[in-house]
Structures are given as C-alpha cells and as structure tokens.
Amino acid sequence: MMAGIIKSGMRTRYSGRFIWVCLLLCLPLLAVAQEQAPVSQLLKDRCSSCHNLTGPAPTTLAALRARKAPDLFYAGNKYKQEWLVEWLQAPKRIRPAGMLYVDHIKASVDGDVVDKASLQPHMSLDADTAKSVAADIMTLKGGAALVTAGDYQPGKISASMGEMLFDKFRGCLACHEIEPGYGGASGPEMYTVAKRLQEDYLISFLRNPLAWDPRTFMPDKKLKEKDLQKFVHYFRGLSEMKF
Amino acid sequence: MRYTVSSVAVWLLILLAGISSPVSATESGKDLYQVYCWQCHGMAGDGMGVNVRDMSVQPRNHTDAKEMASRSDEELFKAIKEGGQAISKSVLMPPWGGNLNDDEIRSLVAYLRELCQCQYGGG
Numbered sequence: 001m002m003a004g005i006i007k008s009g010m011r012t013r014y015s016g017r018f019i020w021v022c023l024l025l026c027l028p029l030l031a032v033a034q035e036q037a038p039v040s041q042l043l044k045d046r047c048s049s050c051h052n053l054t055g056p057a058p059t060t061l062a063a064l065r066a067r068k069a070p071d072l073f074y075a076g077n078k079y080k081q082e083w084l085v086e087w088l089q090a091p092k093r094i095r096p097a098g099m100l101y102v103d104h105i106k107a108s109v110d111g112d113v114v115d116k117a118s119l120q121p122h123m124s125l126d127a128d129t130a131k132s133v134a135a136d137i138m139t140l141k142g143g144a145a146l147v148t149a150g151d152y153q154p155g156k157i158s159a160s161m162g163e164m165l166f167d168k169f170r171g172c173l174a175c176h177e178i179e180p181g182y183g184g185a186s187g188p189e190m191y192t193v194a195k196r197l198q199e200d201y202l203i204s205f206l207r208n209p210l211a212w213d214p215r216t217f218m219p220d221k222k223l224k225e226k227d228l229q230k231f232v233h234y235f236r237g238l239s240e241m242k243f
Numbered sequence: 244m245r246y247t248v249s250s251v252a253v254w255l256l257i258l259l260a261g262i263s264s265p266v267s268a269t270e271s272g273k274d275l276y277q278v279y280c281w282q283c284h285g286m287a288g289d290g291m292g293v294n295v296r297d298m299s300v301q302p303r304n305h306t307d308a309k310e311m312a313s314r315s316d317e318e319l320f321k322a323i324k325e326g327g328q329a330i331s332k333s334v335l336m337p338p339w340g341g342n343l344n345d346d347e348i349r350s351l352v353a354y355l356r357e358l359c360q361c362q363y364g365g366g
Contacts, residue, residue, distance in 0.1 A: 061270045061278055097293055102277055111291025112281070171334040174283060174294050184294035186282035210341055217279050219326075220341030 040136040046125075047072065047133070055142050057213045064215040069099055069122075074142035074212065078201045084134035087196075091122035094188045094196070096177065100217075101186040114185055146211055152199035155233050159241075162234025166190070170221060179243050187218065194232070194239035202235065203228050269346045272354030279339060280351070288358040300333040311359035319352045 039053045047053060055073035058064040097114045098104035106115040125133060157165075167173040176190045177183035183190070193202070204211075206228050209218045223231070276288075283302040285292040290304040305311060314322075321329050323343070327336030339348070356362060 061274050064278065100278075101282055101293060105281070105286065105293045107286055111289075111295055112285050112293040114293060169334065171337060174298055174335045174337075183297055184282070185296075186294055215278075216342070217282065219337035219339055221326075221337060222341070 039140070042132060043072075043136050043140075046123075046129075047137075053140060058215045061215060065100060065102070067099060071213070072137060073140050074144075076138040076141040077143050077147050078197055079137065080196060080198060081134050081138050083196050084137060085127075085130050088125045088130035088133055089127055091124055093119065093121075094192065096185040096189065143212060146204050146208075147198075147200050148204070149200055151203045152232050153229055154199075155229060157230050157233040157237065159234075159237055162230065162237060165227065165230055166234060170223070170227075175218070178238060179241075190235060191238045191241065191243060194235040199232050199236075202232050206231055269344065269350070272347075272350035272352075272357075275343065275347055275351055276354050276358075279342065283335070298335060300335050302335070305355055305358045308359045308361040311355065312361040312363060312365050315363045316352050316356075319355055320348055323348045323351055 039048070043053055050069040052067070052071040053073055055071065057071050058067055095101075098119050101114075104115050104118045105112045163178065166178065172190075173183045175184035175187035177185070178190050180189075180191070206223055207225075208220065209216050210220050276284075280288075281292055282294050283292040283298075284290055284305055285295075285302075288305040290302040292302060295302060303310070318330055322332065322336060324338065324340040324345075326338035327333040329338070343351070
C-alpha cells in the first residue's frame with residue numbers, strides 16, 4: 001500500500017517534470033506562433049491554395065519544389081502596399097522562368113529555354129477586391145525580427161556604377177534581368193524590384209537571403225554592408241527608367 | 244491526473260512533430276544539382292543553362308571529361324563552396340557555402356564525377 005503511494009507520488013512528480021520540459025521545449029515554437037499574424041478569411045479563400053500564409057519557408061528541397069508561389073507569411077514586411085494594389089489588378093510575371101525555374105525550362109538546340117506554355121498566369125482582381133486583399137496581405141508580419149526600420153539610407157549611385165557592381169563585381173546579372181529581356185531568367189526581375197519591395201526588406205534580404213528563405217537558390221554572397229546600400233540605390237534608379 | 248499528463252504529452256508531441264522541420268537536411272547530389280546548378284550549367288550539365296544567353300563567360304561544361312579530369316575534388320569543392328573567384332575563375336560562379344553544408348557539397352562533387360564520367364587525373 002505504502003509502496004503504491006510512493007510509486008504514484010514519484011510518477012506524478014516525474015510526470016510534472018516531463019510537462020515542464022515539454023513546455024520549455026515548445027517556447028521557441030510559441031514565439032514563432034506569436035509572430036504570425038492571424039490570416040483573414042479573404043486571404044484564406046483567395047490565396048492559400050498557392051501561397052504559404054503562415055510559414056515556415058521550405059527547409060528541404062522537396063518542400064521548395066512543392067512551393068507554387070511566393071511565401072506571403074512575411075509579406076507585410078516585404079511588399080509595398082500601393083504596388084500590390086496595382087499588381088493584383090493587372091498581374092505581370094516577375095520571374096521570367098516562374099517560381100522555380102526547374103519546372104519551367106526545356107532543352108533546345110540553343111541550350112535550355114523557358115517553357116512558356118508551362119507558366120500559369122496569376123488571377124487578376126477588381127479594384128475593390130485588390131485593395132482589400134493588399135490590405136490583408138500587409139497584416140502578415142512574419143520575419144519582423146529580421147527587418148530594421150531605417151536600415152536603408154536613401155542615396156544615389158550612377159547607373160553605370162550600379163551596373164558594374166551588380167554585374168561585373170558580383171555577377172548578379174547571371175540570374176536577374178536588369179531590363180526586359182536582358183539578364184538571367186531564373187531569378188526575379190530587378191528593374192521593378194524597388195517598386196515592389198520595401199527598401200529595408202531589400203537590405204535585410206541581401207544581407208542574408210537564407211534567414212528569410214533557407215532553401216533559396218539565391219546564393220548568399222556575404223555582401224559588404226556599404227554595398228547593400230549601393231545595391232538598393234541602383235534598384236531605385238532602375239525602377240525610374242523607362243523600358 | 245495521469246490522464247491529463249498523458250494527453251498533454253501527446254498534444255505536445257503532435258505540436259512538435261507538426262511544426263518543427265529539419266533545417267539542415269542533407270539532400271542528394273542529383274537533387275541539389277537540379278535546383279542550384281541547372282540554372283547556369285543546364286539540364287544536361289553541358290553549360291547551356293537557361294541563364295546563359297546574356298552571360299559574359301560560358302559556364303563550365305560538366306560533361307567535358309578532359310576539362311573536369313584536370314580539376315581535383317578539392318578544387319571542385321572549393322569552387323562550389325567559395326565561388327569561382329576562389330579558384331581564379333569567374334565571379335559568375337557564386338559561393339554556395341552559405342546555402343549548402345559540406346556534406347551536400349561533397350555530394351555535388353560526387354555527382355559531377357558521375358556527369359563527366361571521369362576522375363581527377365584520369366579521362
């Protein structure tokens with residue numbers, strides 16, 4: 001009888017410890033959960049079949065390959081709302097070879113080319129819906145700890161110096177277009193990037209792309225802090241050019 | 244109490260399994276090559292990737308046994324991890340050391356040897 005009581009007491013004590021250990025283990029997960037904004041029904045209905053609204057970003061190649069469209073769980077820290085409103089009404093492809101180029105290329109006598117027939121257009125929304133969707137998208141604030149307001153210090157760089165840095169010194173032109181039809185196809189176009197994305201996000205992403213997207217096929221080039229600023233100056237200049 | 248304890252434990256385990264995922268899973272050389280290398284080196288590994296059109300330097304043809312046999316595994320590893328400039332080659336070959344762990348880079352080197360059907364110093 002006594003032995004039974006002692007045993008039961010020990011079990012309770014050990015079980016109590018087990019709960020505490022589990023709770024401690026879960027604390028980081030709870031922190032991530034807190035960072036995630038509640039997702040509106042509108043976004044769930046309109047966007048969730050292709051976009052990840054809650055995170056996390058893919059950490060395996062299988063998950064990367066299954067991703068159909070850009071992750072939106074940190075969209076409020078990434079996009080410019082006014083651009084979203086416009087783009088959602090008249091969507092235009094940003095990545096010449098789609099979300100993951102691997103699934104949208106084919107062999108030809110001139111080497112691999114974009115298989116345009118495999119690319120799916122994005123749905124377009126009427127003005128009111130676009131405005132509501134954009135407003136809801138901006139509430140998705142994942143990755144907040146990675147962005148510092150005011151990280152980008154406005155400045156200028158000549159177009160030729162910017163291109164030199166982007167192409168010759170860092171080799172980014174290999175994957176990104178700097179004007180329509182000029183540059184690489186696997187990455188997103190750069191001549192609209194400053195219209196699309198917040199400058200402080202650009203600084204953060206260029207500083208450490210893997211912190212945002214651990215399996216991205218954008219290489220981490222360990223760019224110098226002063227060059228991060230120059231890149232964004234260059235992108236802002238590009239976005240003002242008429243192509 | 245026992246019921247509560249076990250149900251909480253089960254709930255927590257489900258939560259852990261559902262949310263956490265491996266951050267540094269090691270992937271196969273072939274799968275890595277498709278995602279990270281095809282864009283420049285091509286689906287056939289012949290240096291004719293979808294990004295090549297406007298490049299100033301032709302990416303390496305990994306099926307060229309003669310050229311690939313002139314590079315040691317250590318050199319290939321270094322080029323992938325630290326980029327082309329680390330072996331006095333083009334800046335267009337970026338450093339992948341931030342994206343890929345050493346085991347993954349070794350898998351890629353092994354896959355390059357499959358593509359070229361060659362070994363260092365051999366044919």
